[in-house]
Amino acid sequence: MSKKITMQDIANHLNISKNSVSQALSGKAGVSEPTRQLVHKAAEELGYQYKTTKNTPGNLKNIGLIASDFAFSQKRFFGEIYLSTEKEAINRGMNLFIHSISAHARENLILPPFIQKNEVEGVLILSHISNEYINKIIATGIPTVMIDHHHPLIQADAILTNNRFGAYKAVKHLIDLGHQSIAFVGNIEISPSYQERWEGYLLALRENGLEADPEVMFLHAKEEEEDINQLISQSNKQPTAWFCVNDGLGFLVLSKLQKDGLKIPEQASISSFDNGQLSQISTPKITTMGIDLALYGKKAVEQLVWRIDHPDEPLFELLLPTVLIERESTAKPIKEQMLK
Known part of the structure; x- marks a missing residue:
């Protein structure tokens, strides 16, 4: 052949x-x-x-949007980004081609038909697929913009959440309430976003004179009820506050602590990230970092259009801001409350 x-x-x-x-x-x-x-x-x-x-x-310009089957299944997060991308493309009079990348296509480096046939002028890649797969797309010469993912070995524009500063603000909020023992929960190997949120957690501790305690940093926590229950049960320490890298983990931590008889937030405060549905329906509702998902799609299409017309300009990473949404799951530690 x-x-x-x-x-x-x-x-x-x-x-x-x-x-x-x-x-x-x-x-x-x-x-x-x-x-x-x-x-x-x-x-x-x-x-x-x-x-x-x-x-x-x-x-009309034709552009493509691709993501893994898993990313497309996360309808409440990536689904909102997809919808905002579609809306922005329509507003600009563009055709948007959508393609889901299966595990088979990823492992065998099978590109979407609209890329193989050179039918699109640019492509948006939503979240992570694999470095090898993404780099094969970039190697075709097609202008590419990443959404909610980046990596040192991927040379493409990226639209990202300011994860470090967002996590910093979340942990600083807990410190300002009076918490000194603050747990970290999240698998930092899954996503650069989680690694960056851990770095923001560490920065907040360091700048406020608190030492990071390895015994309350759960850096490989799976977003599964059994795993969260086990790591909390086996922990030798009971922190007064928990920072979780996403709302799913925040919800699982809250549920386990409540099962153990702890009152939230009187005996343990919980803060998470993303402002998803789980943070809004829990009892009590969880303090979280809000992300403007609609802005993701708007900025991604905007950057792709610019990149198509400026292929030789330096690559850019745009960090979107986060907002602290304070809810009922965070409060002063019980000793602080008793002093009032």
Whole structure:
């Protein structure tokens, strides 16, 4: 079977950049007419398959949105981001192609048909798939923007939550209430977001003169009831406050502590992240960090449109702010209350 010719092959053949090849084949400005003709000639000689497009203000742009099957299943978080992305694309008169990446496609590096057939001018990648898979998409030369994920080995624009500062604010809130023993709950190996939230937790402790205690940092906690129940039961210490990297973990920690007979927030305060449904329906409702999910989609499409027109500009990471939503699950420690 003959090797499939890529834009990089054409770039190597002509000793020019892949971005220049992309601009020439897509009809964009940025390359001279002689270069454009050379690229088209080389593409024909090498057997590169492409669809000629012309960008004019009146033409619709086609963009793609892909995510893993798991990410698409998280309807209350990623579903809201998807809807805001679709809304922004429609507002801009663009066509949005959606494709879910199965485990089989990820492991075998099978790209969506609209990328293989060069039917879209840019692609949005929602959350993590795998570095190898994402980098294969980037290697096609198609402009790419990541949503809620980044990695040092992925060279693409990214729209992210300011996880470090968000976690810092959540933990600082607990410290300001008077808590000095604050647990961390979250698997930092699952996502860069959770790793960054741990770093924000550590920063808040350090800046406020508190030492991080390994005995109350549960860095590999699974978002499963059995796992949370076990780690709390086996803990040698009972912190007065808990910071959880997402609302699901916050809900599980709250439920376990209540089963153990602790009153929330009188005997233990709980703070989480994302402002999802579980933080809103729990009793008591959980203090959390709110994220503007609609802003994710808007900024992602906005950045992709800019990147399509500016392929050679430096890469950007945009950090979206978070807001502390104080609810009934956090209060002063019981000793502090008794002093009042």
